[in-house]
Amino acid sequence: MTERSQDEEKTSRGPQAGKAPQAPQAPQAPQATQAEKAGKAEKAEKAAQAVKGTKAAKAGKAAGRAVKEAKASAPAGGAGAAKTGPGRGEQTGRPAQARAAHGVSRRRLLGTAGAAGAAGLVAGGAAGAFAGETVRKDPAPLNGVGSASRPFHGAHQSGIADPAQTCGHMAAFDLAPGADRKAAAALLRRWSATAADLMAGRTxxxxxxxxxxxxxPCSLTVTFGFGRTFFDRTGLAAKRPAALEPLPAFTADALDPKRSEGDLWVQIGADDALVAFHALRLLQQQAGSAARLRxxxxxxxxxxxxxxxxxxxxxLMGQVxxxxxxxxxxxxxAGHVYVPEDRGGADAWMAGGSYAVVRRIRMLLDSWDNLSLERQEKVIGRxxxxxxxxxxxxxxxPVDLDKFREDGSLAIAGDAHIRVASPASNxxxxxxxxxxxxxxxFLDDGAPDAGLLFVAWQADPLKGFVPVQRKLDRGDGLSRFLRHESSGLYAVPGGCAPGEYVGQRLLEG
Amino acid sequence: MTERSQDEEKTSRGPQAGKAPQAPQAPQAPQATQAEKAGKAEKAEKAAQAVKGTKAAKAGKAAGRAVKEAKASAPAGGAGAAKTGPGRGEQTGRPAQARAAHGVSRRRLLGTAGAAGAAGLVAGGAAGAFAGETVRKDPAPLNGVGSASRPFHGAHQSGIADPAQTCGHMAAFDLAPGADRKAAAALLRRWSATAADLMAGRTxxxxxxxxxxxxxPCSLTVTFGFGRTFFDRTGLAAKRPAALEPLPAFTADALDPKRSEGDLWVQIGADDALVAFHALRLLQQQAGSAARLRxxxxxxxxxxxxxxxxxxxxxLMGQVxxxxxxxxxxxxxAGHVYVPEDRGGADAWMAGGSYAVVRRIRMLLDSWDNLSLERQEKVIGRxxxxxxxxxxxxxxxPVDLDKFREDGSLAIAGDAHIRVASPASNxxxxxxxxxxxxxxxFLDDGAPDAGLLFVAWQADPLKGFVPVQRKLDRGDGLSRFLRHESSGLYAVPGGCAPGEYVGQRLLEG
Structure with a gap:
């Protein structure tokens, strides 16, 4: 029945798809007038373009252009953004008008200039409706949580140096058997255009x-990376960075290969669960026949x-x-986190990029919670x-690793996590x-299936994660409370300029 | 190794357990002084009490007393609270001092009276630190998200008429083979005391x-209910409400018994994921040998x-x-949602309570997303x-079910979800x-394992969920996009007064 309905409906999707979701919300508010006009103009323009399938690349370019204009005065991403970009709770630098003119905002555009001043009101206005009560007052401006946005274009991808958001998704995809370099390039172009739209709050x-x-936008970030196998499948083995050599095995490893590695890696973060799910779902759908979720x-x-x-x-151990x-x-x-811009050689395309080590680390919380507070603090060192x-x-x-207590013992124990992990020890x-x-x-035995989706960023994993983990593996008091259940290592290219897509320097270089 | 460490450490837990977590946070702020004093006084008092095991009941009573005093002027919960209680983003009615005097606040107590006015500042102050940057400025007051709280004590339990929170956990427990009515009563007493503490932001x-x-507190609610089997296991079958008769089978059902029903049901909601997880974890631990997670x-x-x-x-279908x-x-x-206060007979103990139908409803999003927008809207009616x-x-x-369009067709289709589900049709x-x-x-075929944790509240499921679902089962255009994967029906008693625990009227009546 479901299958039938799928076939039945597919044909009717085209003419509707680009249209109604962009209809302005609840037209009663006078502030919406300008936004509605902008929305309609945009809709008419978009209706004139093809929406689906092979035209996605074109749409991506159009979106790229729009973003370029809208972002003309916006700071670049990455480390720069970390200093000058908007943090959580701050207003974005771009005026609402710029967004109205160049994209279809997901919400009616409201004066955001006064948002900070009127935030007392916002707190009430943003309140959820009681389960049984629909509260539809005059719309209040978004507070910082909703309106904050991160740049898609820039020297580095977002989702690295900016604060981790409330909700995160990690996903790996494998290229489909028939998919080649060209298919991968088209996929990255589609994904980049979509990520740029979503991160700016556009549909x-x-x-x-x-x-x-x-x-x-809810501080949405979408970050793309390439796994070791991607280069074989796309005939780009000559451009594979040496840094993508497999990680060594560690004794705390209990890795599930099905949940490890993968050709492509996507990291999604947002301060709203629906915004994050929406991004994940859309990217999965856009993978289409080119790649499958791993x-x-x-x-x-x-x-x-x-x-x-x-x-x-x-x-979830309760530890800072x-x-x-x-x-x-x-x-x-920048030297620790990003590949230098003047990088030459086969992996020059990684300039401005970073390497992500992604590990699902289960915490043995039943054991941990049975430790006394004193023992827990001794294990950590904090x-x-x-x-x-x-x-x-x-x-x-600063941690003083050489400090002794009155009883002659080390203040930070020999196997304390912060001692073994410290740069001074590595x-x-x-x-x-x-x-x-x-x-x-929870697992069948009642133990929580919980822990850390650990993501470590570095210019070179052989100078970052690997030596530290090797040391931890030997001498860390914490490691007996942890199980590394999956592992991935990904080359995350630098950010792209408007009109480009992530990985373009690799795929078209 | 892990097992060994568990045994090793258990003995050292006692003396530490009640102590350090209540230590005031980062003592540098002058505003903390008063709270610290209160905290120390409380600590000293609590240190004099036994902390663990069979003494939990006593501790529960003490906590109840403290709450009673602190809440002397607070409004009762439930429908009353829905009108007068704090919504999201509003300050609670209780002054900070009351909380300081009667419980150990999880955070340094800060002037909250000015919070709404200073919310512009708050938005910035509450911003997350950049991944690489620890921002520790002068602490700003919590904004509404963190400081909002819901009452534990009152005519009705919280978590029913108040807004659903950002993060939710549903859990069912089965009593252990040996556990009797007395053990169940002790468990509910422990759980109630803990819920009252956590909902007020106390450790x-x-x-x-x-x-x-x-x-x-982040609007935490913890809501307890009893499943049909609870009454057999505790020798209380004579007090089982007729309303707990098993739900009829529906054609959209594909129920997994392992994820259905259960002796005890706990619903947790909070606007912060760590606060919600903490509550779930603590309640699971306190179940101890009396009950096991189902x-x-x-x-x-x-x-x-x-x-x-x-x-x-x-x-997740995108539908309001x-x-x-x-x-x-x-x-x-109140008549729709709560059991009347003047209830007589075997289930008089349910006065002020409600019945919860809990269903995990998977959405067949791949099929749904293939519908045109027009078809989706026709299926829903909105x-x-x-x-x-x-x-x-x-x-x-108001929906006009009798309205026709110009072409002579019904504006709301005959099988539209809102028509079939409407009270007028039922x-x-x-x-x-x-x-x-x-x-x-995602499932192995790439379909999202996603949908709705549906919870329906009513005074009588035979007058609420059952007739509506029976009708939906036969004529709802939406049902072919849904699979009911689990089901539970629970009797959720009314709220308790300070010093009492949830379900006391059943277990000691």
């Missing part, structure tokens, strides 16, 4: 799913506003996690309450960790 | 997990602030879902963009739907 052409309607995982972090302190996140991450303000940050190192001070006080090896927690229910 | 005694540290599911809704319109939620829900402002609301009925108007315009049958979306990855 991509032909998307009638409606799942993210009414929502702002694995997919869901993760989460704290909701903006849940804590008054914009502090380092906690993981990420304190010693390299800081974008550090002049060495106080649980505030993340301060056991050598003293506050969370951000000849300066540094990576940027940007993780999500995950919880996929 | 329960003995909880060192730290996962929710720094966060406010099944557990995760769900989500829109993040507060993601949309400017506090509108009815969208589901829940418009026709009964409104708490309607004088008939416009996708704004939820307006196809008979005209806006989302809240002799007034009414239920309150309060759902979460879910997404557990």
């Amino acid at each position: 991509p052409q032909g998307d009638g799913s409606g799942v993210a309607l009414d929502a702002g 694995w997919q995982m869901n993760g989460f972090n704290r909701t903006p506003g849940a804590t008054a302190q914009p502090m380092t996140a906690r993981n 996690d990420g304190t010693n991450n390299p800081k974008p303000s550090d002049p060495r940050f 106080r649980k309450s505030d993340g301060a190192p056991l050598s003293g001070g506050t969370e951000t006080t 000849r300066g090896a540094t990576m940027l960790r940007r993780a999500f927690s995950y919880h996929d229910g | 329960p005694q003995g909880d060192g997990s730290g996962v929710a540290l720094d966060a406010g 099944w557990q599911m995760n769900g989500f809704n829109r993040t507060p602030g993601a949309t400017a319109q506090p509108m009815t939620a969208r589901n 879902d829940g418009t026709n829900n009964p409104k708490p402002s309607d004088p008939r609301f 416009r996708k963009s704004d939820g307006a009925p196809l008979s005209g108007g806006t989302e809240t315009t 002799r007034g049958a009414t239920m309150l739907r309060r759902a979460f979306s879910y997404h557990d990855g």
Whole structure:
């Protein structure tokens, strides 16, 4: 029955697809007038273009152009964006008018200039309706959570140096048997155009799913990477970076190959679950016949506003996690995280890119929670309450690995996680960790299937993740509470300019 | 190795358990002084009490007393709270001092009175740190997301008439073979005390997990219910309500018994994923030897602030879902949702309670997304963009089932979901739907394992869910895009007063 309906309906999709989802929402508000006009003009323009299938590339270029104009004065992404771009809760630099003119905003455009000032009102206006009550007052402007956006175009892809969002999806795809370099290029072009639209809060052409309607961009990021096998399948083995050599085996590894590696990797993050799901679903659909989903995982972090302190996140062990991450303000940050721009040779296409090590690390929480607080803190080397190192001070006080307590013992134990993982113990090896927690229910024995979707970013995994993990594998007191259940290593190219797509330098270089 | 460590450490837990998690966070802020003092006084008092095992009941009572005092002037829960209680984004009625005096707040207490006015600042202050940057400024007050709380005590349990939160967990537990009525009563007493603490943002005694540290209550609700089998296992079959008769079988059912029913049902909702996980984990641990997890599911809704319109939620089909829900402002609301207070007979203990029908409804999104927008709207009977009925108007315009279009066809098709489900088509049958979306990855064929964690609340399932679902089963155009994969029916008792626990009238009546 379902199959029949699929066939039945497919033919009627074309003429409708680009049309109705872009209809302005609830036309009663006078502020919407300008936006509606812009929306209609855009709709007419888009209706004149082809929507589906092989025309996607063209649509992608059009979207690219629109973004170029809209973003003319916007800062570039990556490290630059980390300093100058909008953080959570701040207004984006682009005026609402620019967005109205160049894309179909998912929501009625509302004056956002006064949003910060009127945020007291916003807090109430953004309140959810009671389950039984539809509250439809005069629409209030989005608060920072909804309106915040990250740049798609720039020197680096977003989703690396910017804050990890509330909701995350990781997905790997394998190219279909027949798919070649050309098919892969078309896929990356489609995906890039869609990611650019979604990250700006626009509804991509032909998307009638409606799942993210009414929502702002919600800090959505979509980040693309290439696995080791991608290069064989596309005849690009000569351009495969040496850094993609398989990771060594570690003793805490219990890897599931079905949930590891993959030709293509996509990382999605957003501060709203529907916005994140919408992006994932759309990218999966656009993979079409070119690629198939290999694995997919869901993760989460704290909701903006849940804590008054914009502090380092906690993981599901309750521990403040990420304190010693390299800081974008550090002049060495780019060197640690990004492949240099002046890179020559076979992998010159990776300039501005980064390497992502992605690991599903299950926490043995039943064992961990049975430790006393004192033992937990000793294993980590930090106080649980505030993340301060056991050598003293506050969370951000530099760790003193040589400090002794009055009883003559080391303040930071010999097998404490922060000692074994510290750059000082690893000849300066540094990576940027940007993780999500995950919880996929419980195993048959009642133990939580929960832990960390660990993502480490570095210019060279052989100088970042590998030496640190090797050391942790031997001497870390924490490792007996962890199981690495899946692993992936991906070359994440630099960001692209408007009109280009991610990976273009590789696929057309 | 893990097993060994468990045994090794268990003994050292006792003396630490009640102590360190309640240590005040980062003592540098002057505002914390008062709270710290209160915290220390509380700690000293609690240290004098026993923390573990059989003493939990006593601790529960103590917590109940504290809450009673703190809540002296707070409104009761349920329908009353739906009108007068705090919605998302609003400040709670209780002054910060009351909370400081009677419980150990999870976060440093900060002036919240000015929070709404200073919300512009809050939006920035609540921003997440960049992945690589620890931003630890002067702490800003929580914005509405973190500080909002729902009452645990009252005429009705929370989690029914109040807005569905961003993150949801559903879990069912079965009593252990040896567990009797007394063990069940002790469990409900433990759970109630813990829920009361967590919903007020306090760290329960003995909880060192730290996962929710720094966060406010985040609108946490914990709601408890009893399944049909609970009454046999506890020798209370004579008190089992007739309303718990098994639901009839429906043709769209493809039920997995392992993920259906259960002796005890727990619904958790919070606007922060770590707060929700923390509650789930703690309740699971407290089940101890009395009950074992039977099944557990995760769900989500829109993040507060993601949309400017506090509108009815969208589901993963992209459709506005829940418009026709009964409104708490309607004088008939309580009659539809809650068991009358003057209930006599065997199930008098259910006065003020409600019956929850819980169904995991998978959406066949691949089929659905292949429909044209026009067909999707025809199947539902509403416009996708704004939820307006196809008979005209806006989302809240009453549906005109008798309206014809110019071509002579019904504006709302004969098999449209809103026609078949409408009270007018079901002799007034009414239920309150309060759902979460879910997404557990993808099936082997690439189809999303996603849909709705449907929860329907009613005073009598035989006058709410059953007649509507029977009708939908026969004539709803939507049902071919849905699979009901699990089902549960639970008697959810009324709320309890301070010092009592949920279900006490049943278990001690």
